[in-house]
Amino acid sequence: xxxxxxxxxxxxxxxxxxxxxxxxxxxxxxxxxxxxxxxxxxxxxxxxxxxxxxxxxxxxxxxxxxxxxxxxxxxxxxxxxxxxxxxxxxxxxxxxxxxxxxxxxxxxxxxxxxxxxxxxxx
Numbered sequence: 001x002x003x004x005x006x007x008x009x010x011x012x013x014x015x016x017x018x019x020x021x022x023x024x025x026x027x028x029x030x031x032x033x034x035x036x037x038x039x040x041x042x043x044x045x046x047x048x049x050x051x052x053x054x055x056x057x058x059x060x061x062x063x064x065x066x067x068x069x070x071x072x073x074x075x076x077x078x079x080x081x082x083x084x085x086x087x088x089x090x091x092x093x094x095x096x097x098x099x100x101x102x103x104x105x106x107x108x109x110x111x112x113x114x115x116x117x118x119x120x121x122x
Contacts, residue, residue: 001043004058004066006102009091012052020089021049032078040069054090056102 010017022028024047037045044059073079083101093103 002060002062002064004060004064005105005107006056006058007093007105008054008056008102009093010049010052010054010089011091016089017049017052020086023085023089030078030082032076033082036073036076036079037069040064040072042069055105 010020041061041064042058043061044057046057048055048057073083087101090101092100096103
């Protein structure tokens with residue numbers, strides 16, 4: 001099992017931010033979105049917000065394929081509709097590639113790995 005981290009910004013408008021959050025609470029989140037994530041192998045997914053910045057944490061199996069998840073989503077009209085709806089609230093990061101939404105984050109520090117290295121891999 002591994003964790004993946006992604007970043008994305010929201011439009012900095014309090015009413016839109018509140019609406020975005022409301023779409024991610026039961027019962028508003030569409031069942032097809034949950035089904036699509038599970039079908040792709042996502043075990044857990046959390047989105048954190050600080051101001052207008054979002055961080056998404058996905059817990060996935062070691063053999064998880066982001067490309068396969070994207071293909072599953074693209075094959076579903078309901079998932080495409082959800083993504084269109086979410087774009088009302090989201091804005092791409094300035095350095096995101098064309099059409100890129102959630103940008104993978106780079107791990108710059110791990111206490112656990114640092115301590116293991118310091119202790120000689122014990």
